[in-house]
Amino acid sequence: MREIKVKSVIPIYLIGLVWILCAFVLPMYRWYDFIIALVISAIVYKVTSNLIPSKTILIESEPDPINTGNIELDEVLTTGTAYISELNSLNMEIANEKINGQINEMMRITKHIFEFVTKNPTKVRQIRQFMNYYLPTTVKLLKNYDEFQKQGAKGENITSAMRKIEGVLDTIVNAFKKVLDDLFMDKALDTSVDIEVLEKMIKEEGF
DSSP: OEEEEEOOSHHHHHHHHHHHHHHHHSOSOSHHHHHHHHHHHHHHHHHHHHHSOOEEEEEOOOOOOOOOSOHHHHHHHHHHHHHHHHHHHHHHHOOOHHHHHHHHHHHHHHHHHHHHHHHOGGGGGGGHHIIIIIHHHHHHHHHHHHHHHTOSSOOHHHHHHHHHHHHHHHHHHHHHHHHHHHHTHHHHHHHHHHHHHHHHHHHHTTO
């Protein structure tokens, strides 16, 4: 996020009002009538600009391009960051505490997945299904839920669709967890082997 200053439009409106008043008060066919109007306009603009402060607004900063040196990984991280942003936006729109918690968990797991493949680029292809199906489908379902929720009168079709989405979210969270867990399979196996070797050496030493 970054701040930008936006000047008030009120001084501009007041300048327009000055010219309207001058048109009523002055003949406006003499050259110096225009000079008078210009001088008054400048004074009004200067005074009102000082009295009315600029408005500060926050706008989204463009994220820096991701460049890890691995094109495939860069594409995954760029796309994934966009999906996380969408999930976050939907989380702020959807008025359902349980779903809010589920979305938070999805985002937490997704960030851990991206952290892992960033450190282990050779594993990036292992999350292809996660990127091509799990994430986009989840975002689509939540967008539909958000749209359904905002409908004033909810008929049977909308209510049924919302319940189905609510019912599948725990399954989606568990699927996200499995993707992350599978990424650690090799490390878990290595850890088991290291422990077995260590225990064997300790026994051989008579401890």
